[in-house]
Amino acid sequence: MQQDQQPRKKRSRFLAGALAAGVAGAALAGGMAVNTVPVFAEPVRVDAPQQLPTFADLVEKVSPAVVSVRVDEDVKPAADDGGDDQMQNPFDNLPQDHPLRRFFDIPGGPGFPGTPRGRQLPRHAVAQGSGFFISEDGYLVTNNHVVDGGSNYTVVMDDTTEYKAKLIGTDKRTDLALLKVDAPDHKFTYVAWGDDSKVRVGDWVVAVGNPFGLGGTVTAGIVSAHGRDIGAGPYDDFLQIDAAVNRGNSGGPDFNLNGEVVGINTAIFSPSGGNVGIAFAIPASVAKDVVQSLKENGTVERGWLGVQIAPVTDDIAEAVGLADAKGAIVTLPDNETPASKAGIQTGDVITAVNGETVDGPRELARVIGNERPGTKIEVSLWRNNEAETVDVTLGNLASLDEAASASGRPDQRVPTNPSSLSGYGLTLTPSEDGQGVVVTDIDPDSTAAEKGVQPGDVIVSVNGKSVRSRGDVSQALSDAAKSGRKAALFQLRQGEQNRFVALPISKG
Numbered sequence: 001m002q003q004d005q006q007p008r009k010k011r012s013r014f015l016a017g018a019l020a021a022g023v024a025g026a027a028l029a030g031g032m033a034v035n036t037v038p039v040f041a042e043p044v045r046v047d048a049p050q051q052l053p054t055f056a057d058l059v060e061k062v063s064p065a066v067v068s069v070r071v072d073e074d075v076k077p078a079a080d081d082g083g084d085d086q087m088q089n090p091f092d093n094l095p096q097d098h099p100l101r102r103f104f105d106i107p108g109g110p111g112f113p114g115t116p117r118g119r120q121l122p123r124h125a126v127a128q129g130s131g132f133f134i135s136e137d138g139y140l141v142t143n144n145h146v147v148d149g150g151s152n153y154t155v156v157m158d159d160t161t162e163y164k165a166k167l168i169g170t171d172k173r174t175d176l177a178l179l180k181v182d183a184p185d186h187k188f189t190y191v192a193w194g195d196d197s198k199v200r201v202g203d204w205v206v207a208v209g210n211p212f213g214l215g216g217t218v219t220a221g222i223v224s225a226h227g228r229d230i231g232a233g234p235y236d237d238f239l240q241i242d243a244a245v246n247r248g249n250s251g252g253p254d255f256n257l258n259g260e261v262v263g264i265n266t267a268i269f270s271p272s273g274g275n276v277g278i279a280f281a282i283p284a285s286v287a288k289d290v291v292q293s294l295k296e297n298g299t300v301e302r303g304w305l306g307v308q309i310a311p312v313t314d315d316i317a318e319a320v321g322l323a324d325a326k327g328a329i330v331t332l333p334d335n336e337t338p339a340s341k342a343g344i345q346t347g348d349v350i351t352a353v354n355g356e357t358v359d360g361p362r363e364l365a366r367v368i369g370n371e372r373p374g375t376k377i378e379v380s381l382w383r384n385n386e387a388e389t390v391d392v393t394l395g396n397l398a399s400l401d402e403a404a405s406a407s408g409r410p411d412q413r414v415p416t417n418p419s420s421l422s423g424y425g426l427t428l429t430p431s432e433d434g435q436g437v438v439v440t441d442i443d444p445d446s447t448a449a450e451k452g453v454q455p456g457d458v459i460v461s462v463n464g465k466s467v468r469s470r471g472d473v474s475q476a477l478s479d480a481a482k483s484g485r486k487a488a489l490f491q492l493r494q495g496e497q498n499r500f501v502a503l504p505i506s507k508g
Contacts, residue, residue, distance in 0.1 A: 058206060058257065059206065059208065062255055065132050066130065066209065066253060068130060068131075068156040068213070069146055069147070070155075071128070071146060071147055071149075071152070071154075072151055072152040073125045073127065073149050073150050128210065129147075129248060132191055132208075133188045133189065133191070135188070138165075138180050139168070139178060139180055140165070140178075141179075142251030143176065143265075144172055145175055148170070150167070153166070153167060155181055158216050169297070169298040169299055171293075174235055175232070175266050175282065176264070176287055177251075191253065191261050193287075196284045199223055199256065199262050201222075202222050203223050205243060206219070207219045207254050209248060209249035209250075209253075210248050211247060211248035220243055225239070235365065237286060238266070238280040238283070239262070240281075245265050245275055245279035249279075251266075252264070263283055264281055266282050300398075301372055301373055301398060302368070303371035303372060303395070304368070306338045306395060307330045307339045309330060310331070310361065311329075312349055320347075320382060320385070322349065326351065326358070326359050327349040327350055328361045329347070329348070329349050330346060330350060331429070332344070338393060344381065345383065347383070351382055353378070353379055353380070372394075373398075374393065374396075375393070376393050378390075378391055424448050425446030426439055426448055427442070428473065435460065435468070436467060437468065437469060437472075439455055439458075452501060457492045457494055459491070462488055489501075490502070
C-alpha cells in the first residue's frame with residue numbers, strides 16, 4: 001500500500017507544476033520551452049444601441065430656408081461746427097521733421113494730414129441678423145430692428161450664395177419686416193407657419209440663425225412661457241424660450257419638431273449682452289397676419305379707438321362699483337377721436353368689445369389693433385354704476401403715426417396725444433377726472449423741475465383760473481404776460497395734497 005501511494009504523490013506534484021508553468025506562459029515538451037497565447041476578455045458591445053433624440057433630420061431640411069441678413073447703412077458725419085475735431089491727430093503739434101510723424105501721419109484719414117482739418121468723411125456701418133424664406137419666390141421675414149436705418153440689404157444663403165434684397169415693408173409695433181429677393185430662375189427652399197396655440201410649456205423648439213456672423217448655427221431648448229409682456233409695446237404677447245439665443249439670432253425662426261415656424265426671435269434678457277437662457281419670440285399667429293398685410297399693402301393697417309387707457313385697480317373697481325378689477329379705464333385726449341365721436345367719456349371703463357371680455361389695457365389694445373380701420377365695433381362700458389354699449393367706427397392708427405412722423409415726434413407705442421408746454425419743459429395731458437392737466441413728463445434741466453414740479457402733478461389752476469387742457473394753461477400764461485406779470489402762480493395737486501409754485505413767464 002505504501003509503495004502504491006508514493007508514485008501517486010509524484011504524479012500529482014508533476015501535474016501541479018505543469019499547470020503552474022502553463023499559467024506562466026511556458027511548458028516543457030520534449031525538453032523545449034513552448035510559448036502560449038494569453039486569453040483576453042471580449043470588448044463590450046451593444047447589439048441594439050438606444051437611440052437618443054436628435055434634431056439632425058429637422059435641421060437638414062429647414063437650414064436652406066434660414067439666411068443671414070446683412071444691412072448696409074451710410075452714417076452721416078456730424079456737422080462741422082468749427083470746434084475741436086474729436087478725430088484730430090494728437091501729434092499735429094510735433095515739428096514737421098520729428099521722427100514720430102512717420103508713424104502717425106496717415107494720409108486721407110479724418111482730421112489727419114491729407115484731409116482738411118475738421119472735416120469728417122461719411123462712415124459705413126454694417127449690421128447683421130437672421131431671417132427665413134416663407135415662399136419659393138423669395139419673400140423672407142426678419143425683425144424690423146435688423147433692417148431699421150438700412151440702405152442696402154444682402155441675403156446670405158446657407159451655402160454662402162449672396163442675393164440682393166429689397167425692403168417690402170416694416171411694422172415697428174411688432175418688430176417685423178418683410179424683404180424680397182428677385183431671382184426668377186431660382187426657387188427658394190421655404191418653411192411653413194406653425195400653430196403656436198398648440199405649443200405647450202415644456203415643448204421642444206429649435207432655433208436656427210446666424211449669431212455673431214459665424215454662419216448657420218442651431219440651438220435647442222424648450223418653451224418656458226406663453227404671453228410674456230416685456231414692455232415693448234401694447235401688442236406684447238411673446239413666447240419665452242430657453243434656447244441659446246444671442247445677438248445675430250434676431251429675426252431667426254424657432255421650429256417645432258415638425259419643422260414649422262412657431263416663433264421669431266426678437267429679444268433676449270441679458271445683463272451682459274449674451275445668452276442667459278431667457279429669450280423672447282414673436283408668436284407665429286401674430287407674425288403671419290402682420291407679414292400678410294405687409295405683403296399686400298406694404299404697411300399694417302390697425303384700427304384706432306383714440307383713448308388713453310389705464311388698468312382698473314382694486315381701488316378703482318371699488319370706487320366705480322365694479323365687482324372685478326377688470327377692464328380699462330378711459331381718459332380722452334384733447335383732440336377729437338373715434339371714441340369721443342361715439343360718446344365715450346373720460347372715466348368710462350371699457351369692459352368688452354363685440355362681446356369679448358377685456359381684462360386690461362393690453363387686451364383692449366390687441367383687440368382694437370386686430371380690427372381694420374372703418375370697422376364698426378360694439379364697446380361695452382361701465383358708467384355711473386350702469387352697463388352701457390356704444391357703437392364706434394374705428395379710425396386708422398397709421399394716420400396717427402404719419403402725424404407723429406411729420407411733427408418730428410418719436411413713435412408712440414400707445415395711442416396718446418400729450419402736448420408740450422413750450423418754454424417750460426412740461427408734457428401735459430388731461431386728467432382722468434377732467435379737473436386739471438397732468439404733468440406726464442418734465443425736462444430735468446427746466447425751471448419747473450428746479451421748483452419741484454414732478455411727473456404726476458396735476459395743474460389745477462394758473463393765476464386762479466381753472467385749467468382743463470394745455471390750451472387753457474397757455475391762455476392763462478398769455479393773459480398773465482399781457483398784464484405785465486413776470487411770474488405765474490400754478491396750483492398743483494398730488495393725491496389729496498395741494499401746493500402752489502411760481503414759475504417765471506417764458507418768453508418762448
